[in-house]
Amino acid sequence: MPQKKECIAMLLAGGQGSRLGVLTKNIAKPAVPYGGKYRIIDFPLSNCVNSGIYTVGVLTQYQPLELNDYIGNGQPWDLDRMSGGVHILSPYQQINATEWYKGTANAIYQNINFIDRYDPEYVLILSGDHIYKMDYSKMLAYHKEKQADCTIATLEVPWEEASRFGLMILNEYGSIAEFEEKPENPRSNKASMGVYTFTWNKLRQYLLEDERDRNSSNDFGKDLIPRMHMRKERLFGYPFDGYWKDVGTIDSLWEANLDLLNPKVNLNLNDESWRVFSHGPEAPPHYISADAKVQNSLVSEGCLVEGTVDFSVLFPNVKVEKGAVIRDSIVMPNTVIKTGAVVQYAIVAENAAVEENAVIGERPEDMKNLEEWGVAVVGPGVTVGRGAKVPPMAMIDNDIKGEDR
């Protein structure tokens, strides 16, 4: 048997992230590139090691190949451990039945044996969908102090946006009085971040019960936690104060990337005491040519920039040819933007090519009807031909033929 651990983390990474469209056609959402050299999953994984949690189960289901390959033995996050470390947990054949992960709670239920091997006191449930830096050890201390059965991390969101979130109304001492799921008239602005700490023996008991309930959708937020609440278990809200963003949609992914360029946003990735670790390609420093103009942007190693880049994020090994312009955009690894091409308000996925004089996206100020404006997306490996135009809000999955030479 492995060594006993006080706390282990289970990271739900099976989601498809269907709202990200072509970006998650071949990869799971947690593997989506973010912030120039990271992938979304780097954030919860780095949070774990920075919080002293060295046993992490990563539950995968949808398109796991790239994610499995990326995580490998966990070495980039210091999660290659003698005991514990990172483990990829996919659904597997069992004696009675073989099932996919039906819901978040069911995914954990199917891995009760994995958790039991470490005999933990506490289990942290995380998701691979969010960008944030959080010290889970503080949340765990809070959970212990309150002698809670379940602690839910909460974030104060702006009141006008509160109705988009699952909200909690807290009592004076931090215990949860009521839940409200995306209410029209919110009575609280404390939103759930999808980060839970459970006392394991309690969670275990509820997982078994939830599984027996045929009417349950086996979801933490919809079934298991409401049931705990109904039974008057000790549920607490842990106040988190910092940057947190769900990158579930094209707009939020685009915004979250550009947040890194906003000095007012509290997300410093250069903090040596809280490194965000990642597994990158081996590339030399990036090169900015004598004709290039780069401003207010994030540029990664291996890039070759000869054109203009303004308020944009370039991932490793991106090539921007002379006379190409990139504005307010995200360009993922190994993509080439050729001479005269313009990329604006767009996300161009990895290994894509934007040929000469092609135009991707549109600036909102140039739109007649703002209703039709949105971030344009070019999928992975797609070639946008010479002079072709990709309208705003479009999502391109196949090559676009260009003009003949």
Next chain:
Amino acid sequence: MRGNNILGLIYSNAYDSALHELTNLRTMGSVPFCGRYRLIDFALSNMVNSGIQKVGVITKSNYRSLMDHLGTGKPWDLSRKREGLFILPPFSSASSGGVYRCRIEAIQGSLGFLARSNEEYVVMCDCNVVCNLDFEKLYAAHDKTGADITIAYKRGTVPNLDDVMAFTMDESGRITEAALNRNTQKDTDYSLNIFVMRKSLLERLIAEASSLHMNDFERDIVQRNIGNLKIFGYETTGYAGTLDCLQSYYDISMELLDGRNRGALFAPERPVYTKTRDDMPVIYGLGSQARNSLVADGCVIDGEAENCILFRGVRVGKGAKVKNSIIMQDTFIGDGAELNCVITDKGAVIKPRKTLMGAPNFPVFVGKGIVI
């Protein structure tokens, strides 16, 4: 048989004194180079990319920074149960004095390591040569000519180092003369000090030389055996820069601003590996301006940089102007400071509005951690 039957041997201290400004506190192997590397990365990556599974790194002095950089050898995929990376510090016994003085003594101190290795061949190199060379091709040439020793050479101006061999070869490529310290500006075939030979031959030559109290590898082993052994040259046509002084460090670094040289040194199919630092990508602020520069991760640029190599974690303050300079990791350049033709070592601090000017043929050097 595992791997390709070749053992790698790297001298991390060779020619330390040539770059004394940078090697005062470290080995030649751990001298920072090209934004995110240390010189030994090129030698190690060449070996690993050539399928070599076992590499010994011979150290002599000031090797703490080298140990720190190499660790278990993981970044080069050399952290193994079998084979992998071996660090060979000076070996002191009753009969030898410990710290060696020359290449022959250095290998002598590592004879135990050689004896315990099963590989049939040895490739040896130094760290002051920056190149991307396929040792498998070197070995193939060695095998084809039936040479006893094959030495890689390059055509060009002989570097200003002690005991650099300049070769004269016959039509078959066999070396007929190895002149030392040839003082000429003419193009010459000079040694890159990359050798391949049978391990057993190396062991025999070292044993012979040390029994005769000989201590000069070039003079007492190569020159003396030109008639007895088949010593062949192998021409390298790709990029290869030999660092022989601070000026050449500056010139060779600046050569990499040319895409052709960079393309040859950083061929995508033969990547150069190094220890990662997990810095974030470079942030270019509003009003920043970078031109013809190489910039590594972790930099924050709010000022101007032109014809520069900026290492990891460099800060260029608002209104600062940095030109024709090599700025090593974590150097802080304050607002409004002006630098031209400067090399700063790791962690230097240039306070706001200070001015430092060198010339292209006389770069100003600012030592490690110095505050100006």
